[in-house]
Amino acid sequence: MLEEFVKRFEKLGYDGQTEIQKAVYQPMIDGGEDIVGLSPTGSGKTVAFLMPILANIMAGQGTQALIVEPSQELAMQVTNIIRDWAGPFNVKILPLIGGANVKRQHEQLKKRPEIIVGTPGRILSLLSDRKLKVNNVETVVVDEADDLLQDDSLEKVRQIVAAVPRDAQVAYFSATDSEILYKLEDVMGKPARIIDVRDLDKSRGKVQHGQFQVSRGKRNDVLNRLTKLTNFKALVFFNQQTELNRAFNYFKHQGYAQVEKLSGEENKMARERALRNFRKGQTKLLLTTDVAARGLDIPKLPAVINYDLPKEANTYIHRVGRTGRMGEPGLVINFGDDHDLRDLKKLLRDEEYDLQPIYYFRGKLVDHVEEEEIEKLKAENAPKKKVLPEVKGTKASAKKTRYRKIEVAENVVQKPRKKNRKRNQKNKGYHKK
Template sequence: MDKRFETHFQELGYSAPTMIQTAVATPLASGENVVGLAPTGSGKTVAFTLPLLAKLLPGDGTQLLVLAPSQELAQQTATVMRDWASLIGLKVTALTGGANVKRQIEKLRQNPEIVVGTPGRVLNLVSERRLKLHLLVSIVIDEADELLVGETRTDVEDIIREAPGDVQLSFFSATASPALDELTQEFGVDVTTIDVRDQDRTQGDVTHGLMDLPANLRAMMLRRFSRVAGFQALVFFNQLGTLEKAAATLRHEHVEAVSLAGKQRQVQRADAMRNFRQGKVKFLLTTDVAARGLDIPNLPAVINFDLPDSAVTYTHRVGRTGRMGASGLVINFGNDHDLRRLKQTLKTTDYQLSPLYFAENTFVDHRPTSERTRSQDRPVGIEQPAKPEKQQGVQPTSHKVKPVKSRQEGQPMQSTKATTPHHKKNKHSKNKGMRHKHRMNQED
C-alpha cells in the first residue's frame, strides 16, 4: 500500500487489507489486465482504488475511468474514491443518467483525473466530445457480470474503443459469468484472473430464512416487521408494478419506506438512499439493477419480497447484509411451491435455508406453540378477525307476535290474519264474491 494511504486506512478503522485488496494490489500497480472475483462486501472498491490512484498524475487530465451499472453505485464509488483522491490532490467527477448534464459538463471542464459513471451517460458525453479519453491509462468495469450483457455490453465496448489501445482493463464482480471467460477473445488482451471467493471470510454470520406467506399478506407482514426496534431492510422485487403496489400499501399503513426504482430523478434517488442510510426509514424498496453493489453499513436484513430466479441474483441480493464481518438476516417470502423452487435453484451453493417465523415481535426458527398460533394453519403473526359464535336453538326475530285470544261461545269467529294500515283487499277476490251474489239473485 502507498505510504500516503496508510494513515487514512487506519483512521477508517481497518486493521489489515482484505484478501481481494491484497491479491490485486501488485498486478494492478504493475499495469496488468485483471479479473477480480470476491464476495460482496469484501472491499472490492478500495481494492482497485488504492493501487490505481497511486499511478495517476495530478493535473494531467482524465486518466482513470470507472464504469458502474447504476446511478447509485456510481455515486457511491465516486464518494469512496474522492475520499482517497483528496489525499494526493486528485479530482473525481461522477457522470450518471438522471443528473443535470450541463452541470456535469461544467465539472469536466475542470479536467478531473478520475471519472466514475454509468455507460450510457459516459458514452453520450464521449460521442459529443465533452469527455476525452485519449489520456486514459486504466478502465475499471465494476459489477462486470452485469455490465457485459445486452445493450450495456455494447456501450462498454464502444467506450473502450475510444481509449488508447494499451489502456489497462480490470473487471470486478462477486460472481463469474460466461462474458468474463471471453475477455481475451473480445478485447484481444491477456487477462489475469484472481478469484478469492472460496478463501475470503469477510462476510459475517447470515441467517437465510424461508417464510411461507401468500402474496396478498406480504406487505402487511412488512408492517409488522416495522414495529421491531432498530430493524431495517432492503426489500427486493422482480417487477416494478409489484413494488409500487407494496409501496402504496405501506404508505396507507403509515410505514416509513422509500423506493429506489422507476423514472425517479437523481435528487429523489439520492434523498431515498440518504434517508435509508441515516435510519430515518425502515424499508428501501428496490429492484435488482438499482441496488446492485450498494454498500449500506450494518444493514440488519434483506427481504426477498419476490424470489429471484437464479443463484447469481440471489448472491448479489443477499450480499447487502452481513458485510465486513457483521451478522445479518435474509428473509425469503413465498408460498410452498416458491420456496421449494428456491431450494432447487440454490442446491449447488453453500446457502443453508431454514424455516423462519415471526411471533411476539421477534424472529424464531420454530413454529410457536401458543394456543393462538397452534390452531392457525397459516403463517405465524398474521392476525385474522374471529368468527362470531353461533347460538344453538335461538333464532333472531324482527317483530313481536301477539298472542291469539280464545273465542267465547256466541261470538263470531274472527280472522287471525294480521292487517296493517297499508293492507289492501285483493280486487280479484272481491269481484269473485260479487259475481257469486249476482248468480244467486238470477236463480231466485
C-alpha cells in the same frame, strides 16, 4: 501499500487488507495486463481498485482513470468513497451520470479531473461529443462486470474501452463469474488474467437465510409487522416494477411514512433522497429492483427481504450481499408459498446457503415455535362464546319483529326475521292475528 492507505485503514478500524485488495494491488500498480477480480459481495472491491489508481495518479495530468458503473446510485457511491480516500493526493473526481445537467458536466470536464466515475450511456455520449478526453487514460475499471457485459451495456462498454489507448489496463470486478469473463479476448479484443479469491475471503459476517411461508396477498401485512421490530430495516426486492408499485401504493394508502422506493421510474433527486433517508434510518423499508440496488453499500444493514424470489442463483447472491458486509451479521427473509420455497432450494443447491424456516411469533422473528405455544395462541384468539338472553315475546314486541335462533360455530346469535312485505300489504292485520 502507501502510508496514506495504512493511516486510512487504522482510522476506519480495519485490521488490514481483504483478500481481493491484496490480490489486485500489485497487478494494478504494474499495469500491463488486463485482469478480472472476483470476490464476494461486501469484500471491499471498491477500495481494491481505488488504492492502486490513487497510487499511480499524477495530479494535474488530465483524466487518467475511468470507472464504469451500472447505475447512477452506484456511481455516486463509488465517487464518495474515492473522495474520502483521495484527500492526501490532491486529485479531482468527477461523476458523469445520466439525469444530471450535461452542460454543467461540460464545464467541470474543462477542469481536467484525474478520475472519472460514470454510467456507460453518459460516458459514451460525452466521448461522442468530444467533451471527454481519454488520451491520457491508463486504467479503466468495469465494476459489476457480470452485469455490464451483457445486453445493451456490453456494446457501450466495448466502445468506451476502444476509445482509450491500447496499452491502458482494463480491470473487471464482480462478485459472481459468468461465461463472458472467460472470453474477454474474443469479446473485448484483449485477454484478461482471472484473480479469484472467493474461496479465500472470510470477510462476510454470519448471515441467516430464512424461508417465510406466506401467500402473496398477505405479504404487505407481514412487511408492516416487521417494521415494528426493534432496530429493523430492510431492502425489499421485487422482480417487476408493477409489483413494487402495487406494494408501495398499499403502504402509502395506509399512511405508512417509513416506506420508500428506489427504482428507475423516480428522478435523480427522489432516488438520492430515498437512499439517504434509508441510510440514516429514517426509512424502515426501501422497496427496490435488482438494477437499482446493484452493488449498493448500506453499512450494517440488518436485513434483505425477497418479496419476489429471484429466478437465477447469481441474482440471489447479489441481493443477499447487501447484508452481512465486512463481518457484520445479517438476515435474509425469503417470502413464498411452499412450492416457491422448494424451488428456491433447488435453485441454490450448488451454493453454500443454509435455508431454514423462520416465523413471526408474538412480535419476534424466531426459527422455531413449540406446538403448545401455537395451541395456546389459538386459544387466546379464539372467539368467545356469547349467549344472548331469550327474547320473551309480548304483543307489543311481536308487533315490531319476530326472532329466530341461528347457530354459527360456537356462538349463538339472534337475527331479526325479514318481514314479508307483499303478504303484509295484502293482509294488513297479520301481526294483530
